[in-house]
Amino acid sequence: MRVLITGAFGQLGFALYDALSKNDQYEILRTGRSIPYGQEGIALDIQNQVYLKEVVHSTRPDIIINLAAMTNVDACERNPELAGEINVAGLQHICDSFSGKIIHLSTDYVFNGKCGPYTEEDQVCPISTYGKTKLASERILLDNDVNNLVIRGNVLYDNSPHTKASFLNWVLSSLKGNQEINVVEDQINNPTWTRSMADIIELSITNDLSGIIHWGDADHINRYDFAIKIAEKFSLDASLIKPILTEDLKQTAPRPLQSGLVTTKLVKILDVVPPSINDCLDEITQL
Numbered sequence: 436m437r438v439l440i441t442g443a444f445g446q447l448g449f450a451l452y453d454a455l456s457k458n459d460q461y462e463i464l465r466t467g468r469s470i471p472y473g474q475e476g477i478a479l480d481i482q483n484q485v486y487l488k489e490v491v492h493s494t495r496p497d498i499i500i501n502l503a504a505m506t507n508v509d510a511c512e513r514n515p516e517l518a519g520e521i522n523v524a525g526l527q528h529i530c531d532s533f534s535g536k537i538i539h540l541s542t543d544y545v546f547n548g549k550c551g552p553y554t555e556e557d558q559v560c561p562i563s564t565y566g567k568t569k570l571a572s573e574r575i576l577l578d579n580d581v582n583n584l585v586i587r588g589n590v591l592y593d594n595s596p597h598t599k600a601s602f603l604n605w606v607l608s609s610l611k612g613n614q615e616i617n618v619v620e621d622q623i624n625n626p627t628w629t630r631s632m633a634d635i636i637e638l639s640i641t642n643d644l645s646g647i648i649h650w651g652d653a654d655h656i657n658r659y660d661f662a663i664k665i666a667e668k669f670s671l672d673a674s675l676i677k678p679i680l681t682e683d684l685k686q687t688a689p690r691p692l693q694s695g696l697v698t699t700k701l702v703k704i705l706d707v708v709p710p711s712i713n714d715c716l717d718e719i720t721q722l
C-alpha cells in the first residue's frame with residue numbers, strides 16, 4: 436500500500452514514519468514544505484494546488500495522511516488568513532486532487548475547554564483561530580467523502596531532535612540549562628506520545644476506520660504536573676518549574692482549559708489500551 440504523508444517532517448511525521456516503516460506492506464512517500472538535511476522526501480507545499488495535483492498524479496498513492504498544518508496557535512491568531520490558507524484551503528486542495536482515502540489530524544481545540552474531556556459526540560465550539568480552522572477542515576474532509584477519517588489528538592509530545600515545538604523538549608532543554616520555567620496549572624489534557632498516536636494511525640489504516648475518532652494517552656493531567664513528572668523521570672531540578680495561570684501568560688490566542696479527549700470509542704473498536712505517562716516517559720528515557 437502506497438501511503439503519502441504531507442507535513443511528514445514535523446513532530447508527528449517522524450514518529451509515523453518510524454511506525455509505518457516497520458511494516459513492509461507500506462511504501463511511504465514523505466512530503467514536506469521543505470526537506471530537512473539528510474532526509475529523503477518530496478518537497479510539497481499543500482498551498483500549491485497545481486503542484487499538489489501533479490505530485491498526487493505522478494505518485495498515485497492509495498492513501499494520504501495529512502499532517503501538514505499551521506500548528507502555532509498564537510501565530511494562527513495573528514495571521515488568520517494564512518492559517519485558513521494552510522489548514523482549510525490546503526486540505527481542500529488535497530480533497531480536490533485525490534479520490535482515495537484521506538486521514539486527517541485534528542485537535543481538541545475544536546472544543547471550548549469548559550467541560551472536557553470530550554467525546555466524539557460532544558458539541559464543538561472552537562475559541563481560537565487555530566481551532567476554527569481545524570474544525571472547518573474536518574467538515575471539508577467528511578463532506579468530501581464519509582469514508583475519510585479525522586483523528587483528533589491533544590498535546591502531542593516527543594523528544595525527537597527534529598521536533599521544533601515539543602513541550603517535552605522545551606521542559607528538558609530549559610531544566611538542563613538551569614533555566615526557570617513558568618508552566619500553566621489550569622490547562623488539563625491527556626498528553627499523548629507521538630509514538631502512541633502513530634500506532635493508532637497505523638491501526639486506523641489496517642481497520643479502515645472512518646468518521647471522527649479521539650485518541651489520547653491515559654492520564655488527564657495539568658501541564659504543570661506533567662512538567663514535574665518529566666523533571667522527576669529525567670532526574671532534573673523540578674524546583675525550577677513554577678506554576679502560573681493561563682491568563683497571566685497573556686498569550687495571543689485563548690486556550691481551552693478543561694480539555695482533553697475521551698478515548699472510549701476507539702478503545703472499544705480497536706481493543707487497545709492508552710499508555711500511561713509514566714510508561715511513555717520510562718520508554719523515552721531508554722531511547
Ligand SMILES: NC(=O)c1ccc[n+]([C@@H]2O[C@H](COP(=O)([O-])OP(=O)(O)OC[C@H]3O[C@@H](n4cnc5c(N)ncnc54)[C@H](OP(=O)(O)O)[C@@H]3O)[C@@H](O)[C@H]2O)c1
Pocket residue numbers: 441442443444445446447448467468469479480481482501502503504505506507521525540541542543587588589590591592599600
Ligand atoms: N502538536 C500537537 O499537540 C497536536 C495536537 C493535536 C493535533 N495536532 C495535529 O497533528 C498534525 C501534526 O502536528 P505536529 O505536532 O506534527 O506539528 P508540526 O511539528 O508543526 O508539523 C506540521 C508540519 O506541517 C508542515 N507544514 C506547514 N505548512 C505546510 C504547507 N503549507 N505545506 C506542507 N507542509 C506544511 C510544517 O512544515 P514547516 O516546518 O515548514 O512549517 C510541519 O512539518 C497537525 O495537523 C496538527 O494540527 C497536533
